[in-house]
Amino acid sequence: AQSVTQLDSQVPVFEEAPVELRCNYSSSVSVYLFWYVQYPNQGLQLLLKYLSGSTLVKGINGFEAEFNKSQTSFHLRKPSVHISDTAEYFCAVSDYNTGTASKLTFGTGTRLQVTL
Amino acid sequence: GAGVSQSPSNKVTEKGKDVELRCDPISGHTALYWYRQSLGQGLEFLIYFQGNSAPDKSGLPSDRFSAERTGGSVSTLTIQRTQQEDSAVYLCASSLYGSYNEQFFGPGTRLTVL
Numbered sequence: 274a275q276s277v278t279q280l281d282s283q284v285p286v287f288e289e290a291p292v293e294l295r296c297n298y299s300s301s302v303s304v305y306l307f308w309y310v311q312y313p314n315q316g317l318q319l320l321l322k323y324l325s326g327s328t329l330v331k332g333i334n335g336f337e338a339e340f341n342k343s344q345t346s347f348h349l350r351k352p353s354v355h356i357s358d359t360a361e362y363f364c365a366v367s368d369y370n371t372g373t374a375s376k377l378t379f380g381t382g383t384r385l386q387v388t389l
Numbered sequence: 390g391a392g393v394s395q396s397p398s399n400k401v402t403e404k405g406k407d408v409e410l411r412c413d414p415i416s417g418h419t420a421l422y423w424y425r426q427s428l429g430q431g432l433e434f435l436i437y438f439q440g441n442s443a444p445d446k447s448g449l450p451s452d453r454f455s456a457e458r459t460g461g462s463v464s465t466l467t468i469q470r471t472q473q474e475d476s477a478v479y480l481c482a483s484s485l486y487g488s489y490n491e492q493f494f495g496p497g498t499r500l501t502v503l
Contacts, residue, residue, distance in 0.1 A: 375490050378434070
């Protein structure tokens with residue numbers, strides 16, 4: 274069984290400050306890792322994904338994440354946030370399988386609140 | 390191109406009634422998934438379909454929930470004898486075979502059971 278832990282339910286930050294949203298996972302098999310963002314009253318949008326290779330992954334909107342296998346972590350970072358980054362962020366894992374469909378297991382989400 | 394679409398966007402029903410929620414995946418996507426998002430349970434997997442394979446129903450919470458996918462495209466999630474605890478946002482996603490399980494999500498259907 275897989276599980277994802279997002280320790281911070283809410284992260285308040287001032288505009289233009291850096292931010293890190295933490296994600297730890299547990300799995301008995303290799304996994305793919307994802308970060309999704311959800312703006313109010315919208316569906317989920319993929320920010321970035323880790324499949325294999327370089328442990329530093331860059332995504333949309335200036336976000337990046339680093340995969341750390343020894344710490345089973347996949348923390349999301351942005352060097353300078355904007356008001357428009359205010360949203361709910363979800364970390365997710367799925368089985369490592371190039372072809373077959375597989376469910377995503379999500380963390381409980383982190384609410385990023387950016388203020389002036 | 391068009392993304393994943395879901396209808397209706399909002400559904401209010403009375404306890405005990407049946408509801409049907411519809412999902413139109415991205416054209417050509419081989420896999421389709423249903424998830425539920427609620428305050429108490431977060432984002433939960435319900436079911437997925439891939440091609441002609443038997444669906445993975447392991448996330449369905451009870452036998453009141455069922456889903457079908459016709460012609461490898463549109464999917465309908467049916468909840469029979471709705472209960473108040475079924476109130477949630479139901480999200481549909483689709484993915485393409487060989488895409489490393491990158492799933493694209495629709496806007497969701499908000500279900501309220503009175």
